Amino acid sequence: MFSSLVVYSLLAIKICTVGAFPAYQSLAGLTREELDAVVRTLQYDPPPPPPGPLANDSAILVNDADHPYMSLQPGDQRGPCPALNTLASHGYLPRNGIVTPVQIVNAVQEGFNLENSFARFLVYSTFLVNGNPITNLMSIGDATSATGQNPPAPATVAGLDTHNNCEGDTSMTRADFYFGDNHSFNETRFQNFVTFSNEYGGGKFNLTAATELRHFLFQDSLLNNPTFSMVSPRLFTAYGESVFPINFFIDGRDTSGQLDLDVARSFFQNMTFPTDFYRRNGAISNEGYETVFNAYPIVPGANQGTVNSYKYDPTSATLSEPCKRYTTFVLRNIQSLYPNPTGNLREALNINLQYLFDATVAAGENCTQVFPYGQ
Numbered sequence: 001m002f003s004s005l006v007v008y009s010l011l012a013i014k015i016c017t018v019g020a021f022p023a024y025q026s027l028a029g030l031t032r033e034e035l036d037a038v039v040r041t042l043q044y045d046p047p048p049p050p051p052g053p054l055a056n057d058s059a060i061l062v063n064d065a066d067h068p069y070m071s072l073q074p075g076d077q078r079g080p081c082p083a084l085n086t087l088a089s090h091g092y093l094p095r096n097g098i099v100t101p102v103q104i105v106n107a108v109q110e111g112f113n114l115e116n117s118f119a120r121f122l123v124y125s126t127f128l129v130n131g132n133p134i135t136n137l138m139s140i141g142d143a144t145s146a147t148g149q150n151p152p153a154p155a156t157v158a159g160l161d162t163h164n165n166c167e168g169d170t171s172m173t174r175a176d177f178y179f180g181d182n183h184s185f186n187e188t189r190f191q192n193f194v195t196f197s198n199e200y201g202g203g204k205f206n207l208t209a210a211t212e213l214r215h216f217l218f219q220d221s222l223l224n225n226p227t228f229s230m231v232s233p234r235l236f237t238a239y240g241e242s243v244f245p246i247n248f249f250i251d252g253r254d255t256s257g258q259l260d261l262d263v264a265r266s267f268f269q270n271m272t273f274p275t276d277f278y279r280r281n282g283a284i285s286n287e288g289y290e291t292v293f294n295a296y297p298i299v300p301g302a303n304q305g306t307v308n309s310y311k312y313d314p315t316s317a318t319l320s321e322p323c324k325r326y327t328t329f330v331l332r333n334i335q336s337l338y339p340n341p342t343g344n345l346r347e348a349l350n351i352n353l354q355y356l357f358d359a360t361v362a363a364g365e366n367c368t369q370v371f372p373y374g375q
């Protein structure tokens, strides 16, 4: 007969839970049968490798009969990314918004034709910050017990809504964290998107409108947000996201580069593909971002606690330093979240870090691999 102490010790050793057992539920008071049932769910599975590129990356109908839009159910997670929200609402991702890295890579490729190495870097960098390495689950929205038993602080297994390395300032349709809700669709900000599209794109969102809107958003945060920050990795995602609507939200049969504003609202606010929507023809990533950047170049930096006090941060990678981006992300961002991991947590982190580095190799970046937790 097991004493409760032994049972609890076993559970502590096998802290690597999967999502079936609610994260914040105490194990105390469970019967022996209930504990046995929990123990069966506590097996650690090493995270599987990400998929390669699509075999067929042509434009195809993605709002199809197999992927109907369904409205949210109570508890379903949605967050700051209009693409992931849409993929979940159409079943390319689990509709509850609790996802694995492999599911995200598959979904962004199948639903939008995002280029494979770019997708992998984005997914693993985001997952390492906001996901649960033990259960291999991440929320595309808020923190939730559905991602399983959390590793100890300072890890932040808190979903994409978390204001940290991934979610950041100057979003086009979401407010800066300093002003409150940083992840829900914000009509006032969307009206800026509309205004700039009307003024610079003849009523459509195009590269010129994207360029002018990004400059406006930078100035807006600079002058109104005392905590405004624009350092790597946010620097990279901010410029990528400026061109994502042009690269991915335009129907794949249309090569004009002009995004209709009703279609934009369909993604940003309603989290749904337009009727009869085809994904773009051929994989692509952030093409066009240099145009946006070069019109109004900036240095990485942040306000210093007051508005309009932006100071250059030489420790941040610039857009032309992808390897510095990788190295500082691992040695600074990840190590600060996981200073001294052991056991399965360390193994899971190392595997995910390997997948992150592999993405830089696939992108041809020739970076030197770093090993914060040994090889």
Ligand code: HEM
Pocket (backbone or CB within 6 Å): 080, 081, 082, 083, 084, 104, 108, 112, 113, 114, 119, 122, 123, 126, 127, 160, 166, 167, 168, 169, 170, 171, 172, 173, 174, 237, 241, 242, 244, 245, 248, 249
């Ligand atoms: C083809 C695939 C994707 C597209 C088209 C896309 C599109 C976008 C766009 C347009 C935004 C900006 C929202 C705004 O400024 O209002 C955004 C934000 C975001 N996306 Fe995605 N995304 C894609 C893939 C991903 C992936 C793979 C991840 C991570 C797993 C991700 C995570 C995020 C996050 C965290 C934000 C919030 C950043 C912020 O504005 O603060 N996205 N995405």
